[in-house]
Amino acid sequence: MTAVLSTHGLIARYGDFQALYGVDIDLAEGEAVALIGANGAGKSTFLRAVMGLLRVAPDMVRLKGQPIGGMATDRMVQMGISIVPEGRRLFTGMSVEDNLRVAVDQAQRMGRKGGWSLARLQALFPILKDKARTPVESLSGGQQQMVAIGRALLCQPSVLLCDEISLGLAPKVIREIYAALPEIRAQGTAVMLVEQDVGLAQSASDRLYCMLEGRVTLSGRSAEVTRDQIGAAYFGGSHAVV
Amino acid sequence: MQWFDALVQGVLLGGMYAQYALGMALMFGVMRIVNVSHGDLVILLSLIGISLASSFGFGPVTVMVALVPLAVILGWLLQKAILNRVVGDDPLPSLIATFGLSLALQNLMLQIWSANSRSLPGGGIESKSIQIGGIYIGLLPVIVLAFAIGLTFALDLMLKRSRFGRALRAAAADVEAASMTGINPRRVYAAATAIAVGILGFAAVFQSLRSTVAPADGGAQLIYAFEAVIIGGMGSVWGAFIGSMVLGISQAIGFRIDPGFGVLAGHLVFLLVLATRPQGLFGKG
Amino acid sequence: MTSIPISPASAAPAVTVRRQTTSGRIALTLFAIAILALALMPWWAKTGTIRMVLELCCYIAVAQMWNMLAGYAGLVSVGQQAFMGAAGYAMFVLAQTFGVNPFLAIALSLVVPAVLAVPCYFLLHRLDGPYFAIGTWVVAEVFRLVSTNLGWVNAGAGMSLTVMKDYSAFQRNIAMSLLCAVMILLTIGGSYWFLRSRYGLALIAMRDNPVAAASQGVNVKRLRFMIYVAAAVGCGLAGSVYFMAQLRINPASAFDPMWSNLAIFIVMVGGIASIEGVLIGTAIYFVADRWFGAYGASYFVVLGVMTVLVALYARTGIWGLVSRRWDAPWFPIRRHLILKTEEKP
Numbered sequence: 001m002t003a004v005l006s007t008h009g010l011i012a013r014y015g016d017f018q019a020l021y022g023v024d025i026d027l028a029e030g031e032a033v034a035l036i037g038a039n040g041a042g043k044s045t046f047l048r049a050v051m052g053l054l055r056v057a058p059d060m061v062r063l064k065g066q067p068i069g070g071m072a073t074d075r076m077v078q079m080g081i082s083i084v085p086e087g088r089r090l091f092t093g094m095s096v097e098d099n100l101r102v103a104v105d106q107a108q109r110m111g112r113k114g115g116w117s118l119a120r121l122q123a124l125f126p127i128l129k130d131k132a133r134t135p136v137e138s139l140s141g142g143q144q145q146m147v148a149i150g151r152a153l154l155c156q157p158s159v160l161l162c163d164e165i166s167l168g169l170a171p172k173v174i175r176e177i178y179a180a181l182p183e184i185r186a187q188g189t190a191v192m193l194v195e196q197d198v199g200l201a202q203s204a205s206d207r208l209y210c211m212l213e214g215r216v217t218l219s220g221r222s223a224e225v226t227r228d229q230i231g232a233a234y235f236g237g238s239h240a241v242v
Numbered sequence: 243m244q245w246f247d248a249l250v251q252g253v254l255l256g257g258m259y260a261q262y263a264l265g266m267a268l269m270f271g272v273m274r275i276v277n278v279s280h281g282d283l284v285i286l287l288s289l290i291g292i293s294l295a296s297s298f299g300f301g302p303v304t305v306m307v308a309l310v311p312l313a314v315i316l317g318w319l320l321q322k323a324i325l326n327r328v329v330g331d332d333p334l335p336s337l338i339a340t341f342g343l344s345l346a347l348q349n350l351m352l353q354i355w356s357a358n359s360r361s362l363p364g365g366g367i368e369s370k371s372i373q374i375g376g377i378y379i380g381l382l383p384v385i386v387l388a389f390a391i392g393l394t395f396a397l398d399l400m401l402k403r404s405r406f407g408r409a410l411r412a413a414a415a416d417v418e419a420a421s422m423t424g425i426n427p428r429r430v431y432a433a434a435t436a437i438a439v440g441i442l443g444f445a446a447v448f449q450s451l452r453s454t455v456a457p458a459d460g461g462a463q464l465i466y467a468f469e470a471v472i473i474g475g476m477g478s479v480w481g482a483f484i485g486s487m488v489l490g491i492s493q494a495i496g497f498r499i500d501p502g503f504g505v506l507a508g509h510l511v512f513l514l515v516l517a518t519r520p521q522g523l524f525g526k527g
Numbered sequence: 528m529t530s531i532p533i534s535p536a537s538a539a540p541a542v543t544v545r546r547q548t549t550s551g552r553i554a555l556t557l558f559a560i561a562i563l564a565l566a567l568m569p570w571w572a573k574t575g576t577i578r579m580v581l582e583l584c585c586y587i588a589v590a591q592m593w594n595m596l597a598g599y600a601g602l603v604s605v606g607q608q609a610f611m612g613a614a615g616y617a618m619f620v621l622a623q624t625f626g627v628n629p630f631l632a633i634a635l636s637l638v639v640p641a642v643l644a645v646p647c648y649f650l651l652h653r654l655d656g657p658y659f660a661i662g663t664w665v666v667a668e669v670f671r672l673v674s675t676n677l678g679w680v681n682a683g684a685g686m687s688l689t690v691m692k693d694y695s696a697f698q699r700n701i702a703m704s705l706l707c708a709v710m711i712l713l714t715i716g717g718s719y720w721f722l723r724s725r726y727g728l729a730l731i732a733m734r735d736n737p738v739a740a741a742s743q744g745v746n747v748k749r750l751r752f753m754i755y756v757a758a759a760v761g762c763g764l765a766g767s768v769y770f771m772a773q774l775r776i777n778p779a780s781a782f783d784p785m786w787s788n789l790a791i792f793i794v795m796v797g798g799i800a801s802i803e804g805v806l807i808g809t810a811i812y813f814v815a816d817r818w819f820g821a822y823g824a825s826y827f828v829v830l831g832v833m834t835v836l837v838a839l840y841a842r843t844g845i846w847g848l849v850s851r852r853w854d855a856p857w858f859p860i861r862r863h864l865i866l867k868t869e870e871k872p
Contacts, residue, residue, distance in 0.1 A: 051422065077424035089419035091412045102412045105405040106424035155424055276657035278605075327839050333656035337603050338795055339838035345788055346831025349824040461784065465668060468661045472654070506672040509665055513650060516662075520653035 003062075004029050004190045005050070005081065005159045010060045010069075012049040019045040021214045027159060027190040032181065034193045034201035034222065037211035038234055043194045044086050046211070047161050051083050052076050063159070078110045082157035086164055088148040090136040097132040099147055103154035114156025115187045121150045124180050142173035149177070159190045166197055178204055198230060210234060247377050248494045254380070256490025257387030258452060260483045261445035262467035263474070264397055265438030267482035270471065272414045272434045273329050275336045277320075279344035281463030283439055286347060287313055287446035288455040289355050292362050302364050302447060310443035317439025321432040329431065344460065351457035359454035368451050386448045393441055394483040401479065410434055462505075469512040475522025484524060488515075546723065547859060554857035562712055568704035569697060577700050577707075581772050583813055584707040585765045586789060588714040590797075590805045592761040593790035595718055598800035599730045600754040603656075605787045606663030609647075609670045610640035610759040611766025612781030616674060618767040619686045619776050624679070629690060630702055633767045640763030644756045652751070664784070671782035685777025688770075706768045714761050719802060721757075722860045726750065731860070734800065762786075792830055795837045798846025802858040807845050 006026035012019050020042050027033050035043050049056050052073045061069035063079055071079075091099050100118060107114070122129035125146040131139060136147055145165055152160055166174045174197075181204060185191060195201035201208060202222045210218035210233035218225065218233030262284060269275055277283075290312070291305045300308070324343065328335035370381040401407040413420040413430045421427055449455060449463075466489060474485025489508050496507020515523065547555075565584070568577050589607065596602045617636035622629040651662045675683045691699065721727055729745040741747045770776045789812065797808020819826040837844060843851075850856065 053418065072426070073418070073421040074424050074426045077422065083422050085419060085422060089416050089422070091415040091419065093415055094408070094411055098408055098411070102408050102420070102425070103423045105408055109405070110424055112424075151423060270657070274656065276661055278661075324835065324839065333660075334597060334601075334603055334799075335838050335842060337605075337657050337660050338791060339835050341605065341788075341791060342831045342834025342836075342838060344831070345834065346828045349827035349831065352824040353828070461664075465661065465665055468658070469665065472658065472662075500676075502672075502676050506669065506676065509669045509672070512665060513669070516650045516653060 002029075002064075003027060004064060005192075006062050007046075007050065008060055008062065010046070010049055010056060012045055012054045012056055014045075014054075019214050020049060023211070023214070023216055025209055025216065025219075027192055029158075029190055030185050030188050031207070032185060032191045032193065032205045034195055034205035034208040035211065036195055036198055036201050036208060036230070036234070037217075039196075040213075041211040042214040043211055044163055045214075047083060047163050047192075047194060050076075050161065051081065074106075077106070077155050077157075078112065080112070080156070080158035081161065082152040082155040082159070083161040084145075084148045084152045084163060084165055086167075088144050090144055090147055090151075092135075092137045094136060095133050096128060096136055096139065096147055099136050100128070100150050100154055103151045107154060107156050112156040116153045116156055118154070121153060124183060125150060142169050142177065145169065145173075145177060149180070153184065157189055159192070160184065161192045161194070163194045164196060165193075166195065166200060174200070198234075202230075212236065243376060244498065245495070248498045249491055250377055250379065251383075252491030252494030253487055254383035254387055254490070255494055256470075256487035257383065257390040258445070258448060258486075259466050259470050259489055260390040260394060260486035261386070261441060261448065262463050263470035263482040263486050264393060264479055265441045266467045267471045267474075267479055268397070268434055268438045272410055273325070273336075273431055274333070275325060275329060276333075276340070276468070277325070277435075277438075278337060278340040278464065279347055279460070280442075280467055281465075282344050282347040282351075282460030283313075283316065284442050284446050284449060284463050285455050285457060285460045286351060287316075287443055288362070288450040289351060289360065289457070291446055292360050292450055292455075293355075295362055302362060302367070302451060305362065306444065306447045309446055310440055313443030313446070314436045314440040317436040317442075318432050320439065321428075321435035325435060326428050326431060344464075348457055348460060355457060357456060357458065359456040360450070361454045362447065362450035364451045382448075382451060386452065389444055389448070390483065390486070393444065394479050397437075397441075397479045406430075406433060466508070469508060472522055473512055473515045475525030478524060481522060481524040485522065488523070548856065550855035550857060551859040558716070562708050562716075565711060566705055566708040568707070569700040574696060574700055577703055578772060581703050581707050581768065583809065584710050585769045586793065586812065587805060587809045588710050588765040589762055589786055590790045590793040590809055591714045591718055591802065592758040592765075593787075594794045594799065594802075594805050595721075595754055595761075596758050598794065599722075599734050600751045601734065602751060602755060603660045604663040604758075605660050605784070605791070606665070606667035607758065607762045607790065608766075608782050608784060608786040609663070609667035610644065610762040611769070611786060612667075612670055612674070612776075612778075612783075613643055613766070614640045614763030615766040615770035615776050615781050616680055616686075618771060619688060620680060622690050623686055623688055626690070629688070629771060630706075633706065633764070633771065636767045637760050637763050640759040640766075641756055644759035647759075648752055648755045652748075664787075667782050667784070671778045674778045674781065683778060685775060685780075688774045688776075691771070691774060703768075703772060706771075710764055710768055713764065715802060715805075717761075719858050719860075722802075722858075726753075727860055730754075788827075788830070792834055794844075795834055796844055798844030798849075799842070801846045801850075801856075803850075803856065804844050804846035806857075811845075 003026035007023055010020055010023040023046060035046065037043050045054070048054050050061055052071050056069040058067040058069045063081065068076065068079060091102065100121065104118060127143050128146060128150055131143065136144060139147065149165065165177060181191065193201060193205060205222045207220065208222045208225065209216050210230060212233065218229060262280065266280055269277060287309055291309050294300050294308060295305050324339050325336065328339045364382065368382050371378045372381060401411060409420070409425050409430050412423065413425055413427050417427050470485035470489045471482050472485070473488050474481035474483065488511065492511040493504045493508040497504030565580070568580065593604065593607060596604050614636045617639040618632045621627040621632035621635055627635065647666050651659055651666065654662045674680055680686060722730065729750060732745055733747050733750060770781065793808035793812050794805060796811060798804025841848065
């Protein structure tokens with residue numbers, strides 16, 4: 001399988017502090033890959049680096065083989081990478097529909113075509129239709145997460161990066177959100193799930209990577225890695241391939 | 243009657259101030275930048291307009307047709323050459339850069355046009371007035387107010403309904419998240435400043451028709467725009483419009499009390515609003 | 528956590544804090560000599576020179592006050608002339624109207640900017656970042672307009688300090704010289720002392736990261752307020768001294784925005800958040816003013832363009848570029864930890 005998105009020895013820093021030490025991760029078309037690890041392992045930093053929000057060398061990130069590392073974030077979106085950012089980052093003061101329309105507008109402007117429309121999204125998450133006129137800040141956490149996912153999908157991505165979309169949500173809401181995953185993948189979109197909940201990550205993904213202190217410590221097929229292997233990779237130990 | 247007249251004149255004066263305030267509210271709302279040379283740009287455009295009128299015999303309408311596109315280009319250049327490099331969390335770089343620009347512009351104008359006051363000949367329109375119930379209302383101030391209302395309405399509609407307006411509001415709310423939906427912040431910023439300065443193209447024509455302009459006048463225009471924005475409450479164009487009305491009325495009433503008290507009355511109302519309602523009359527919270 | 532070896536309390540400390548450097552000691556000596564030279568001006572300088580030096584000292588004082596505000600407290604003001612004019616007027620009223628000894632009047636006049644700064648700060652601190660700056664300008668305009676309308680300061684026509692005629696030229700020179708020395712000692716020496724005190728550490732922490740400083744127990748709000756009032760008093764002193772030397776004051780000169788232009792140019796070109804930068808910037812401004820001042824408007828165009836360029840490309844100014852290459856501060860405020868273990872026998 002050829003990779004849609006791949007990183008090659010990805011290194012990233014915050015000022016003097018090095019946060020990633022040569023990370024190699026790849027995603028294939030339509031694949032769901034989970035990225036797990038403890039707090040501060042570098043998962044969110046990895047996503048920020050891929051999105052061009054941190055300075056990285058061009059060769060370190062490739063989209064369908066093309067070097068794209070360090071390009072401006074809006075260019076990344078234009079080329080087909082979307083992110084559901086940590087903390088959702090919705091546009092406050094704007095209605096649910098306007099939040100989503102921003103993405104529709106930009107996809108139109110950039111000439112990105114894909115299977116997602118406002119109507120289809122509202123069919124996937126009916127609440128987005130019922131609350132279309134409501135200001136986003138008055139929505140519940142789960143509903144806000146649906147807006148954030150919707151906004152990312154309306155950019156018509158070929159790669160969707162999700163940063164801790166289950167964080168702080170009730171189990172019922174998490175199930176509701178994860179139930180949308182098959183439909184997203186059916187579109188051919190590759191999905192990367194950054195997750196704190198290991199069980200959830202394992203069940204929702206084809207493959208997983210575990211990070212520790214800025215390095216990948218475990219990678220393998222989600223169905224085949226054992227709890228013990230994850231435990232060792234989570235808290236220390238050498239890189240194991242299963 | 244005298245006070246009612248002051249009120250009417252104040253509203254008309256507010257129409258002038260609104261044309262300065264809209265651009266300032268827009269730029270601060272989107273980039274959290276105050277362009278210190280805002281007023282100097284009005285004066286620069288006015289002086290260019292006056293020179294165009296005297297060199298080519300342009301009437302006010304022709305001057306406006308020439309000046310507004312020029313203002314748009316000027317705004318776009320200002321953003322590309324200077325403001326895009328200083329926009330950020332720290333307010334100091336943008337303030338210092340635009341402060342330096344203000345100093346340079348003022349003195350450049352002084353060299354080109356000398357310190358004399360000039361005005362734009364309006365072909366009689368500036369002296370026409372209509373009498374309604376014992377109050378004389380100048381035709382030109384009414385046109386200025388009508389333009390101010392039109393511009394506020396158009397700007398508000400653009401922000402709420404258009405693709406660009408949504409991108410602008412998104413960038414104002416969270417610029418990083420906006421870039422994650424494919425918005426190029428620098429392009430949005432350049433367009434916002436182009437619009438803000440473009441509006442000053444209208445303001446310049448009306449300012450030089452209504453009264454005189456001289457190179458040193460920019461500071462006062464900046465302060466009036468600023469006071470209108472703060473009085474009205476940040477973050478809404480109608481807030482800036484209403485703030486302009488309040489400022490205009492305060493100055494007109496102050497002027498009736500004592501001619502030396504007009505501008506001061508405006509400042510005092512501004513300070514009063516700051517003391518009692520710092521979020522502005524229409525601000526949230 | 529990185530571990531720092533800490534010796535037991537009974538033993539001699541293994542670490543000493545070095546707070547002074549060779550360059551600092553040389554500069555401090557020169558500073559002391561300069562203060563002395565300022566105080567002794569009547570015995571080595573002509574009246575014209577003394578007046579020129581007095582003007583220079585006012586520039587340094589005002590620029591350093593602006594530097595404390597913008598460089599350390601994060602308060603960008605374009606209206607410090609409000610306090611210069613207020614103190615200047617207070618001094619004129621005390622000396623001319625009430626017959627107070629003019630030199631005592633200067634000291635008393637400083638109460639006015641201190642008292643006025645309190646309500647001003649409480650109004651202005653509600654304004655966000657850049658809006659604060661324009662707000663300070665409005666305050667200066669209010670002061671100017673009030674003085675223009677105030678009969679007992681002779682409204683727009685202004686006042687003259689005719690009481691100075693009671694003193695001989697030599698006496699006036701002594702007074703001006705002593706005032707210069709005191710002004711520099713208070714603004715430059717005072718700032719240096721303040722920056723080296725525990726407040727200084729807090730201030731630097733605040734400049735680098737206000738949120739982090741607040742979480743470390745630094746009372747950011749109170750410190751900002753203190754600096755705002757202190758800067759008002761410092762500018763007031765410069766105003767009182769300047770207008771005493773001018774012998775005349777009127778609303779347009781007292782609240783002249785030129786002082787803000789000058790302070791911003793000096794600090795930004797010299798190097799913000801450093802005393803060295805203020806001295807360098809003042810020297811540049813002073814020389815440029817003497818040489819190119821005659822060119823009037825085109826000279827100010829160049830100053831304006833230079834300010835823009837500094838804001839765009841060299842935010843740390845000349846001193847920032849110098850100190851990146853040579854680590855020889857004139858006014859060191861950093862603390863160096865020196866491990867003493869290797870010196871032990």
